[in-house]
Amino acid sequence: MNYRENSKNGDKLSILGYGCLRFTKKGNNIDQEKAEKEMLYALQNGVNYFDTAYTYGGSEVALGKFLAKGYRKDVFIATKLPHYLCKSYEDFDRFFSEELERLQTDYIDYYLMHMITDLTSFNRLKELGIEKWIQDKKENGQIKNIGFSYHGGKEGFIQVIDVYDWDFCQIQYNYLDEHAQAGVEGLKYASLKGLPVIIMEPLRGGKLVFGLPEQAVNYFKKEDKSKTPAEWGLRWLWNQPEVTVVLSGMNTLEQVNENVRIASETQAGELTAKQYEMFEQVIKEIKKVEKVGCTGCGYCMPCPQGVDIPVCFRCYNTKYMDGAYKALKEYILCTTLKINPSNASKCIQCGKCEKNCPQGISIRKELKNVKKNLETPMYKIAKTIMKLRMKY
Structure with a gap:
């Protein structure tokens, strides 16, 4: 397994993170036995960053049961405050305490404000006293690093980065979304600020694996028949040194094994100019089904009426x-x-x-x-x- 260092505190984070949203279900509940086999294999093969959230039904409990078997100190837990459910200062503690109980721990390594969409959403939290709450939790050791996950435009992302002294951030990013949401510009800006950047939706929830046009798949095969579209998508991300951890919602041993292998082989800066040209061709094929050829550059903004x-x-x-x-x-x-x-x-x-x-x-x-x-x-x-x- 390859690791990238959090320059703020020296943590060595596995470049492959375990996304706990997509555990296999047995009926209406998570298949705990199956999930634990997959998490154990990942842990034994070097994965040390596990990401969950309050609203990932049953995910925190499943992860907590697994880590309680003697693995807590071997991993960094990342989970998230559902700030959109918080109406008062007291709500912060109410949700956080419940998460600690679910995870069977007394501290969180990487804690995020879940789904920040713009500066206004964070300013609302400031009015409720979130800055004092974070300070108190960091001082008593219950939160080691504070960050946010982001869903919005590039300008809003930069504003949120600048408004508070964050320890890390999480963005949606992949080769198709290079200029969407925070985009590559946001990735580089956060990195210049010294923030580790965690990547979610690296394969668009599987759409960059199973939903590709046939011609796009052919471009990948032409370059190297031994590599799947999933592998190419992950290698594109890890080729960029600004990317710290890529989250993958693995729910089979085969997926864990494959992703661990790729994360153990790939290095930043390894893709060739020819391979970047291949990605451009793949993107062109995908965009043929798009309705609007918007690149997300933002030159049309701001809209006087507030339309994003x-x-x-x-x-x-x-x-x-x-x-x-x-x-x-x-x-x-x-x-x-x-x-x-x-x-x-x-x-x-x-x-x-x-x-x-x-x-x-x-x-x-x-x-x-x-x-x-x-x-x-x-x-x-x-x-x-x-x-x-x-x-x-």
């Missing part, structure tokens, strides 16, 4: 690449449920954005398409359900 144009287009494209369910979920989370909503229906067709778009996109027209395709009757129902869930 790149995020709206990303979610619209997601519908045709990853399916309607994921698109709707991302759209509601990343635009509608923000304290200051940024969804497409706020557009008043002023046209200011189109003057600055390098791709010449008919932004006003496409925002109408976003509204038509994503703000459907199902959108209204899902929005109401998600609001209620966050309230209670």
